[in-house]
Amino acid sequence: MTSCPALFISAPSSGSGKTSVTAAIARSHARRGERVRVFKTGPDFLDPGILERASGHAAYQLDLFMGGFEHCRALLAEASREADLILVEGVMGLFDGKPSSADLAAAFGLPVVCVIDASAMAQTFAALATGLARFLPELRHAGVIANRIGSAAHGRMLAEGLPDDLPLIAALPRDASLSLPERHLGLVQALEQPALRTQLDAWADAWEEGLRPGFAFQPIRFDSPQEPPPPRLLAGRRIAIARDAAFGFIYPANLDLLRALGAELAFFSPIGHEALPGCDALWLPGGYPELHGDALATHPTLAADLAAHVAAGRPLLAECGGMLALLDELTDADGRSHRMAGLLPGRARVQQRLAALGLQSLNWPEGPLRGHSFHYSTLETPLAPIARAGNPNGGSTAEALYQQGSLRASYVHHYFPSNPEAVAMWFGAAR
Template identity: 85%
Template sequence: MTSCAALFISAPSSGSGKTCVTAAIARSHARRGKRVRVFKTGPDFLDPSILERASGHPVYQLDLFMGGFQHCQALLAEAAREADLILVEGVMGLFDGAPSSADLAAAFGLPVVCVIDASAMAQTFAALATGLARFRPELHHCGVIANRVGSAAHGRMVGEGLPDELPLIAALPREPKLILPERHLGLVQALEQPALDAQLEAWADAWEAGLRPGLAFKPLHFEDMAEPPPPRQLAGRRIAIARDAAFGFIYPANVDLLRTQGAELAFFSPLRHEALPDCDAVWLPGGYPELHADTLGAHPTLATALADHVGADKPLLAECGGMLALLDELTDAAGDTHRMAGLLPGRAHVQHRLAALGLQAITWPEGPLRGHSYHYSTLQTPLAPVARATNPNGGKTAEALYQQGSLRASYVHHYFPSNPEAIATFFKG
């Protein structure tokens, strides 16, 4: 057993300020020399980019559907061996979804603290906090955080009526300068926020100023375990991975798996017009090609290089935004149409309303994989799907998998550790 202090940060709903509070705690401890490891519950690329900057370390997903219990357990155990504090940010509201944040906290005995937006309430705060704490008695709630309070008096008021076993841990002010910018998929990526570090410092200051006396992070015992390393089936293979503001949706666990399987990874930036590296396979992850379509279209060599790559029957995986970048045309939310790489027949249109959201289970020709879908665009293509995903919660999102030669594309963001053998087989070609 390995001991490490840990805290699960949730809320009654999205938009309550979980990411900002988690980032504030992480930065507060990190700048005092503490080793902090942060996790994000469920599929997400944007919140982790903020939390990575706050803690100084990559942020991994804990998802009981995509990765499974043992995978999550191994990630927590590894973090506990090297950290002074583990923080886990929840997803949506505490009890929302299946599996929910509550399911994850219960599975690993993580103490829960809920962040509640107190801006439009007073004594009702205690009723809401108490209800959250008592809804599932097996969860251990160690306190509550009031966010966006209007004054010191308001902060004291929201704490009235809280039971002794559910103390008010902190009251954080309502400050417009502390609000993180958002766009249609969520928070703006960390690499696109030049003032982010100053904002994180301000959040850490607010946390320390609003912290009530007596908070103690109690150590938890994590079972020492590690997942057996997969066979090095990709030894000698070089995989090129696009990575920049247009292609930034990359799970750290996916990168780790490819390296553990023996692959050499070559990252490149299409936005900086870097050439496609010499490689045996290519991965174009999701991101925001619609925000950078003109720059991508002006790349002098990429479309031809990718066409030659596929023409040589080398594997190319394109996920969500990566897939959009390979189409004939992409129409952005403003109605402007852009020529794309032209490797995948069809066109897409970015709309102002959500088009798809949900966990996904899909069977590749190499075997079953898990992942998720979240996008605002719609796709028209003459290609017939070679497979179609299902949603474990019965939702309507059921993404198609397209194959054209060695090119494979889907809206699904695949979680590679859900089937390492299938991933290795595909990238081997």
Template identity: 80%
Template sequence: MTYCPALFISAPASGSGKTCVTAAIARSQVRRGQRVRVFKTGPDFLDPSILERASGAPVYQLDLFMGGFAHCQALLAAAAREADLILVEGVMGLFDGKPSSADLAAAFGLPVMCVIDASAMAQTFAALATGLANFRPGLQHCGVVANRVGSEAHGRMAAEGLPDDLPLLAALPREPRLILPERHLGLVQALEQPGLDAQLDAWADAWDAARRPGFAFKPLPIEDAIETAPRPLLAGRRIAIARDAAFGFIYPANLDTLRALGAELHFFSPLAHEPLPACDAVWLPGGYPELRTERLAAHPTLAGALARHVAAGKPLLAECGGMLALLDELTDAAGDTHRMAGLLPGRAHVQQHLAALGLQAIAWPEGPLRGHSYHYSTLETPLPPIAKASNPNGGKTAEALYQQGSLRASYVHHYFPSNPEAVAAFFKS
């Protein structure tokens, strides 16, 4: 058993300010010399990029569907052995989804702090807070945060009626300078925000000024666990991975899995017009190629290098945005059509509203994998799918898996730890 302070930050709904508060706490503690490890509940690439900058350490997913209980336990145990504080940011509202944030907090006995947007309420704040605390018996609620209050008096009104065992831990002011920029899919990536560090310091300042006296992080017993390492099935294999603002949707756990399998990882930036490294396999992860079509099209060698790679029968995995980059055409949200790499027959159209969202379970020929889907584009292709995903929550999102030669593509963002052997079998084929 390892003891480490831990806190689960949730909310009644998306948009309440969970990421801002989590980042504020992380940066505040880092400035005090603390080693902070932050986790994000469920599939997400954008919030973790902000939280990684705030904490100075990679942010991993805790997801009972994608990774399973034992995987999540091993990640928490590893963090507890090296950290002074563990923060876990929830997803959506506390009880939303299956599995929910509440399911995760209950599974590991993590104390819950709910962030509530108080901007349009006063004494009703206490009713909402106590409702969240009492809805599911067994959860440990340690307090609440009133976010976006208009004044000190507003903060005091929000605290009226709160029971002694559910204190107001902080009342954070409503400040436009603290608002993060957003686009479709969510927050703007950290690497695209040159002023982010100054903003994180401002959040930490606001947290330090707003938190109530007596607030303290208490040590929590975390069960020791070590995940069994996969066999080095990719020993000696070189995998080239696109990584930049156009292809930035990469789970740290996916990279860990490839390294544990023995693969040598070589990163390159298509946006910087870096050449495809010498490799045995390629992974084009998701991201925002639709925002940088002209820059990608101007790459002098990449399309040809990828075509030769596939012609040689070498594996290429393209996920979501990576798949869009390989199509014949892509029409962006403004209605402009762009030529893409032309390795995958078909065209896509980026629309103004969400096209698909949901956890996904999909059967690769090498074995089942899990992941998620989240995109604003629709795809037309003559290729028949070799498999179709299912949604564990019964949602309508059920993504197709396409194969053309050694090129495999899907809207699914796969979570490699869900089946390392299947991932190894593909990249080694």
């Protein structure tokens, strides 16, 4: 068993300010020289990028469906052995989804604090905070955070209505300059925000000014099992991975697993017109190819390199945006069409409304994998799927898995630790 101070930051709903508060706490402690490890609940790529910049350490996902209890427990245990503070940001509202943020917090005994947007509230703030704290008795609540308050007097009024066992931890002011830019999939990626460091410091300043005296993080005891290392089934294999603003949706745990399996990883930037590195296998993760259509279409060698890779029978996995980049044509949200690599027959169009969202379980020929889907584009292709995903919550999203020779593609963002052997079989295939 190991012990480490920890806090689970949740809210009544999305848009309450969980990410900014989590990042503010992380930045406040990291700039004092403390080692902060931050996790994000659920399958999210954008918030973790902000949290990574705030804490100075990769932000991992905790998801009881994609990774499972033991995997999540091992990630928390590893963090507890090296960190001075663990923060976990929730997803949506505290009790939303299956599994929910509350399920995760309860599973590991993490004390919860809810961030409530108090900008249009007075005494109702206390009623909402108390209801959240009492709804599931087995949850431990450390207090509540009032976000976007109008004045110091407003903050005092909010605190007065709270019960003694649910203190107001902090009251943070409403400040439009502290808001982060957003686009159709959520926050703008951290790597696209040159002023992010300055903003993180401003958030940390606001947290330190708004923190009420007497608050202390509670030490939490974590089981300390270590997941046994997987067999080095990819030893001697070199996997090229696209990584830039167009292909940035990468779980850190996926990279860790590929390295643990023995693979050498070689990153390259397609929108930077870098050539495909010499490799035995290739992974094109999701991202925003629709925002970089001109850069991809004018890459002098990418289409030919990809075609040669597949013609040689080397594995290529393309996920969501990576799949779109392999089509004949991609039309962005402004109606502009871009020529893509032409390795997968078909075309896609980015629309203004959400096309699919949900956790996914997908049976690869090598075994079942888990992941999620979240996209605004629609695809037209003559290819017949070799498999179709299921949604554990009974939702309508059920993504197709396509394969053409050594090329495999889907809208699903796969979580590789959900089946290391299947991943190793695919990337290690000698075709």
